[in-house]
Amino acid sequence: MTPPSKPRPSAGETLHQRIRSDIEGRILSGEWPPGHRLPFEHELMDTYSCARMTANKALSALAASGLVERRRRAGSFVARPKVHSAVLQIPDLKSEVENRGERYGYELLDRQKRGATREDRGRLEVHLREPVMALRCRHDAADQPFALEDRLLNLKAVPDAALQDFAILSPSTWLVDHVPWTEAEHRISACNADEVVAGELAIEVGSACLVIERWTWRSGEPITAVRFTHPAVLYDLVARFTPSS
Amino acid sequence: MTPPSKPRPSAGETLHQRIRSDIEGRILSGEWPPGHRLPFEHELMDTYSCARMTANKALSALAASGLVERRRRAGSFVARPKVHSAVLQIPDLKSEVENRGERYGYELLDRQKRGATREDRGRLEVHLREPVMALRCRHDAADQPFALEDRLLNLKAVPDAALQDFAILSPSTWLVDHVPWTEAEHRISACNADEVVAGELAIEVGSACLVIERWTWRSGEPITAVRFTHPAVLYDLVARFTPSS
DNA sequence: AGACCTTATTTGTCTATACATATTACGTGG
DNA sequence: CCACGTAATATGTATAGACAAATAAGGTCT
Structure with missing residues (x-):
């Protein structure tokens, strides 16, 4: 393997970061295709004149990010990504709307405290008659309905609610x-x-809506189940992926 | 709409993993609220009788995952997460279908090599008349249309295609x-x-479809733009988040 | 009080070493 | 040829010590 070859504009890079980005560059450029065995830790020690821990840190980080796969006694290999993975950021709707520079509005449509019904139990993994709160509300952006929120809260887990x-x-x-x-x-x-x-939502019957459902637990105990329904024309979900992040 | 099953705990932990999950537990239980200063590395050394590197590894991992924030001379603090973030896995459709245990089918509907049109340019960031390939195809699951793929490929970036x-x-x-x-x-x-x-897709006109669009670049050069259109009744996207992963 | 300098503390990175663990490769005996 | 035990090797984890960098906290001088 040839020593450092990549342009390194960032002077404030540490050694293990540099090793990592060197390898990353070779993989992403296609120079090292999926399945290619990359240098052993002791080889990296020599080419970069560093301790094994430093090489290890770089390779471990690459393994954690999913770019490479490591097998004892065999070595480290460029992983063959089977899926596109991306970090999905689902912001609070209030900040989402305000980040667009639009006026945020909120209206509560319905609020019920009740013992869990059979239907609630299907949504939230609570027992029958345990206290839950059902909420329906609307979020507006620029005075137009932007999302419908339909939420079930487990009051046993969140009594303050x-x-x-x-x-x-x-x-x-x-x-x-x-x-x-x-x-x-x-x-x-x-x-x-x-x-x-x-x-x-003030839209035509039958128009397509984007639905985002979320279930949340704390140590296995269900906290809440929520469904956001957005008019498709007003809202897209965006997810980005860069391997170096 | 059934809720998914609960995640499970793990066993066979190493020391830094144990330190990490201990801290994680205290944060997630609410015992250490956002802003709380967690023990210094040398304090963890004492309580766990370990070297500083080991405590450091645990804290660094927590910082990398975004659960804690570290400041020199000040200490490590529980971070306040502002958004729900989740890792979205978008698998290859073939594996997706086969993982469901259903028969996978594929049919090419249209394939055109051409110089980029004005419309293509809007989708892919290529110059007019540069070579692109436009593809339309259908993916089937259990002999039912499962997705429509509409793709534009930059042949300059991927001549082999x-x-x-x-x-x-x-x-x-x-x-x-x-x-x-x-x-x-x-x-x-x-x-x-x-x-x-x-x-x-053999569905009614007007039925809701889930649309996933993806743009891919290599070092800033556009490679492909693709749109998958799924019948809403057949396909959901699922994203999971656990801080310890 | 405010501007400035000094010091102490904590994290960040790195080295060098050690032993544990998993797995491949090989050699031996059946 | 196959099964099995053994050695070789690469990674995984951990220790102990060192210096660098950032910065909160105090102290000093104006």
């Missing part, structure tokens, strides 16, 4: 600031607006 | 194996099927 009326502050905003979570899952789909949704 | 007829092998599958990329952007939206799309 029972004290909130959510008339001014949206449940999403309140939750982000008050409730930590450990696991979340998102499901993104599309649907045709039925009469109720079309009415609330 | 001109030799492929894509009659058997889908362009997505070929590209994954042959063309490395450095940046990608995804846009996820919804639309109503027009007559053409409805016909090709």
